[in-house]
Amino acid sequence: MLHIRGEAALDEGQLQTLTIVTRVASTLSALGVLTIIGTYCLSKHFRNPMHRLIVINAFYNALDVTCTMISTSGPKAGNASALCQFQGFLNQMFPIADVLWTLAMAVNVHLIVHRSYDVESLRRLEWKYMLGITTATFIPALVLLFIHTEENGPMYGSVALWCAIAPKWVLFRIILYYVPIWSSILITIALYLFVGIEIAKRRRILRSISSHVNFSTLDETIPPAAAIAHDSCGNSTTPEYDNPHSGTDDPQSPSGAAKYYPPSTTRTLIIPSNPSSLSFRQYILMPLFFFLALLLVWVAPSTNRVASFIDPSFSSYPLMLVVGVTGSLRGFWNGIVFVVVGMRSWKRRRESDEMALRPVTRG
Template sequence: MAPAPSQRQLAAISVTERVCSAVSLIGTSIIIASFIGSRSFRKPINRLVFYASWGNMMANIGTLISQSGIHAGSGSSLCQVQAFLIQWFMPADALWAFAMACNVYLTFFHKYNSEQLRQIEWKYVVCCYGLPFIPSFVYFFIQTQARGRVYGSAILWCWVALPWDYLRIAVFYGPVWFVISLTFAIYLRAGSVIYQKHRELRNLSGIESFVSDNQPDAPLITPAGIQVTSEIACFAPVHQSLSASDAPTRSFTASSFSPYSVRIEGGPINPFSMLQNLEESSAPIQGPSHPRSDPSPFCTELSLKSAQHECGDSYAQRRKAIEASSAAWVYTKYAMLFFIALLVTWVPSTVNRVYALARPDNFSFGLNYASGFVLPLQGFWNSLIYVSISWPAFKTLWRNLRSRSMGSRQT
């Protein structure tokens, strides 16, 4: 039988818990203050982080109390409130990571846009905070002669007492890992689609780079995606000369033309087709059987504008879809970072609880210390990812604050 934890070991765990809790509280305060203070921080993924930050803050209040609740007594209000906060808000972080994964799934497989995702956020709030609240509140009313109250000493802090240890797995760690498994399954399912979309974006970027670096003077590529491989033939009146900006300088008669072939292509631009040379037609255009004394100028400009308009719409839709896929990829990348932070938080603490359940008479200082270190850091990891997402907005905010400060000094 391993010896009980020494006072020095408990003091080391307590200091670590409080330091990590304070760091997380600072991080969540930055999230909440920046999100409320500026619209530039209110991105779709940041909104979910903002909602999750309130749970992180409440959980950190519980972990900041550390072992003071135990010292006050298992039946004290301080111990009961601390246990309630930890039981309610600590697993909510896993549910918010699952909500982010749901947004990824809805974006890639059901084509949800930002507005549609915003409309279901209230459901996330209800589920992520409502579901953990039920057992947390019910525990207040459970008490037996043999085991006593559910909330009591749990070595690290007040939580589910040791006689009720099986509830830690059944109602806390079990559901958390079930949610983590669902989150992982969603990312695994979406992984192939995400990779495919990312490759399409890279291929498009390569094509656009090729176009910008290798585009010759002819053929003409319009912004709408229309490819004109030769000049448009225009018919002019007798002895009317075209200027150099319109066509090669040449004198025309009513019966003599030097036409050029016209070919207009719409749709996706093939960069290799741009290497085609301008072709001059060898056969003259056959005129009407009866001569015209005063032919009016005729040009295919109207047809070009019509084709340009139709292809422009297709090009705009294609670009819009690509931009949406790019935004979805960025969202997914940061959502997966939250999932990784979730694993960092819950793996050590779960190993500690399984070990304690398997060997209830043994105390592992290393596992308990690791749990006391990682669990209070949920808010810190979330704030770190939040800052990386919003770094351009933070730099803009800093520049604005500096300019205001310098302006006030000058006045």
């Protein structure tokens, strides 16, 4: 027996398989969400501003998991049912919110690299991100609940895997769903390109400075370098040093000149950094991996939607399975990136701090 679900004709076996894979993937996403929240609460090393954005997004992911866990039960209940309409609302709001939170992380990276934002400056932006993203996603999703015509039926309806903007409203689905998503993705790509160019420039400058450091005297000034000390929450700090230039506001120069005084030929070399300097791996690498995971999630559903828009008769069950799995794994990939990259960042930061304090012997 065939069940018509939106654009696709599915038999009982296919429908059952779709239900299983989406719910298994949703369970993994739920575990990813719990991992993010639990790690943040239990570990003091996962509490910088970028981590907080990820944790806030985890609560949005939790509602996204609710949507994908409903799975094919929404379409099965019928387009006019409360379950289908509720699932459609969730499907419209929270996947877009996930993309916008990834964009917010990219904006933070841009502000760190190009505007020298410090921890407090980033923290003050959080409520603005929450207000802006919630407003931009909640209001359209809510309005679409009340759109219904005799010809096309309700705006939210079956799209095979779950309920979302219905096939008869496909142009609205492209404009109100895929356009915001891919516009945000393109802006994020542009921001990371600008950041990459700036980092490459700074590395060339740093290599040039490092090649001219003079260690011939016992009492000397060390130019800025990449070594950064951190407090217990992962925020950057600077070691104690003489500060003859206090008050400087140049983000590219240290606020003071470091002095070190060795008792003999063995010296402890501590290289200060700008107090607003932030860990590269925590503040840049982690958001970048989140973005790469996001791209993997959206390739399959976007391909399916473009193909079905060009050819309304297009239907691919294997592609539908891929869409179901990737669309249900958003929270899972976020959890993996948060823990794996975060732990590697913490480990490397600890090694860097130990290296900065290691005695350097001069012959």
